[in-house]
Amino acid sequence: MCSRKTSPNALGSLGMQSLRVLLVFSICQLICGYSEKERAHELMFKYPLIDGHNDLALQLRILHNNRLSMIDLYNISKVATDISRLQAGHVQTQMFAVYVLCGAQEKDAVRLTLEQIDVVRRMCTENQDFELVTSTQELRNSEMRHKIACLISIEGGHSIDSSLPTLRMFYQLGVRSMALTHTCNTPWAESSSKIYNVFQNRQNNSLTQFGKAVVEEMNRLGMIVDLSHTSWDTALAALQHSKAPVIFSHSSSFSICNHSRNVPDWLLRELKKNRGIIMVNLNSQFVSCRKEANISHVANHFDHIKKVIGTESIGIGGDFDGATSFPEGLEDVSKYPAVIQELLKRNWTEDELADVLRRNFLRVFEEVERVRDELHSSPPSEVQISMKEVQNPCRLVLRPPDPRRGAYGQTHSSTAELRSPGFLILASILLLSGIYFN
Ligand SMILES: *[C@@H]1O[C@H](CO)[C@@H](O)[C@H](O)[C@H]1NC(C)=O
Numbered sequence: 001m002c003s004r005k006t007s008p009n010a011l012g013s014l015g016m017q018s019l020r021v022l023l024v025f026s027i028c029q030l031i032c033g034y035s036e037k038e039r040a041h042e043l044m045f046k047y048p049l050i051d052g053h054n055d056l057a058l059q060l061r062i063l064h065n066n067r068l069s070m071i072d073l074y075n076i077s078k079v080a081t082d083i084s085r086l087q088a089g090h091v092q093t094q095m096f097a098v099y100v101l102c103g104a105q106e107k108d109a110v111r112l113t114l115e116q117i118d119v120v121r122r123m124c125t126e127n128q129d130f131e132l133v134t135s136t137q138e139l140r141n142s143e144m145r146h147k148i149a150c151l152i153s154i155e156g157g158h159s160i161d162s163s164l165p166t167l168r169m170f171y172q173l174g175v176r177s178m179a180l181t182h183t184c185n186t187p188w189a190e191s192s193s194k195i196y197n198v199f200q201n202r203q204n205n206s207l208t209q210f211g212k213a214v215v216e217e218m219n220r221l222g223m224i225v226d227l228s229h230t231s232w233d234t235a236l237a238a239l240q241h242s243k244a245p246v247i248f249s250h251s252s253s254f255s256i257c258n259h260s261r262n263v264p265d266w267l268l269r270e271l272k273k274n275r276g277i278i279m280v281n282l283n284s285q286f287v288s289c290r291k292e293a294n295i296s297h298v299a300n301h302f303d304h305i306k307k308v309i310g311t312e313s314i315g316i317g318g319d320f321d322g323a324t325s326f327p328e329g330l331e332d333v334s335k336y337p338a339v340i341q342e343l344l345k346r347n348w349t350e351d352e353l354a355d356v357l358r359r360n361f362l363r364v365f366e367e368v369e370r371v372r373d374e375l376h377s378s379p380p381s382e383v384q385i386s387m388k389e390v391q392n393p394c395r396l397v398l399r400p401p402d403p404r405r406g407a408y409g410q411t412h413s414s415t416a417e418l419r420s421p422g423f424l425i426l427a428s429i430l431l432l433s434g435i436y437f438n
Pocket residue numbers: 075077
């Protein structure tokens with residue numbers, strides 16, 4: 001490794017003094033160690049990172065109630081993400097999740113999502129080092145201007161309340177990606193998690209007709225389908241149904257750590273057929289299946305996925321501020337170069353790493369845009385979910401007030417159904433599960 005720096009001449013003609021040899025050797029080690037670190041930084045300077053997943057917006061809500069005026073975006077305490085650390089980590093584009101808890105499903109998930117979109121939009125438009133982007137062209141321009149580009153992604157299909165018009169309006173607000181589920185099933189797609197006891201009765205129908213319509217509408221709009229958090233069956237169905245490549249924005253390899261959020265090899269092969277990418281999650285729980293992890297564990301995921309589907313299918317989705325424990329040496333967004341340094345050590349080429357850092361994601365996003373362009377003559381979908389499927393007692397059917405009942409906006413179930421014992425039991429279960437898991 002050090003040979004290029006230690007020619008016999010460099011050791012001097014006296015040669016035999018072991019102390020001197022040792023000294024030269026140590027200096028060489030220092031230089032070589034340093035140069036690998038340098039190489040990682042140089043590479044990331046040339047190919048700055050596009051990261052697939054970050055939950056800073058959730059922390060802004062939890063810690064500051066979204067009051068941006070109270071914080072210094074360059075130095076935010078108690079979180080792993082701020083502008084100074086993004087810059088130090090060579091993060092050029094960050095996909096920011098606008099995530100709302102599953103407990104909001106059938107309640108005010110849409111309002112909460114709008115508020116999270118607002119906070120990301122404000123953060124990314126009121127600060128000169130951030131820039132909100134909605135296309136690959138804008139993303140590239142933003143790199144040339146040395147800005148950190150923000151992409152907005154919805155984390156969980158419950159945010160659209162089973163409504164394609166709502167999905168379209170989110171697109172208008174700049175949302176360019178949506179995870180079909182978070183940890184709860186939606187009426188139309190299945191989660192990898194079973195902690196929320198909702199919509200569990202669906203059999204062999206992991207992506208319903210309406211779910212397929214959601215994927216089609218996302219293809220038509222040019223929104224990236226994200227399969228992190230869905231069940232494997234749902235992921236497979238979506239992969240097969242989508243006309244555009246999809247992403248797993250923050251998932252790792254199930255072969256290396258058998259967490260249900262990770263992706264098994266057979267599904268990785270399907271992803272490759274779809275030309276999509278998996279953006280490796282750095283959260284310790286997904287990396288080592290334990291609370292403790294280190295950079296070797298992380299690199300093992302990269303090596304394994306490379307072996308199964310090749311470097312052209314890999315990206316990085318750190319999950320900072322969404323998870324609680326991160327590997328030693330990867331505590332915040334300034335630490336990404338350590339991952340690249342480790343992969344260089346494991347003989348990944350600069351070309352492969354440039355793909356992982358940004359070119360693979362750009363390729364996927366460009367294909368998503370191309371599919372959108374090809375579908376430009378298709379009209380917006382008018383597919384609607386049935387009231388029976390959506391089972392949401394908060395849904396109103398808009399209609400003029402009925403003078404005989406003397407009330408505005410009764411819920412659709414305000415008639416016979418509400419009085420049926422089956423409905424009341426269902427409503428109570430839904431209510432209780434909502435409260436219990438909040
Ligand atoms: C960030 O803020 C903390 C106080 O919240 C301060 O102690 C620290 O020095 C600041 N760091 C930088 C780099 O400005």
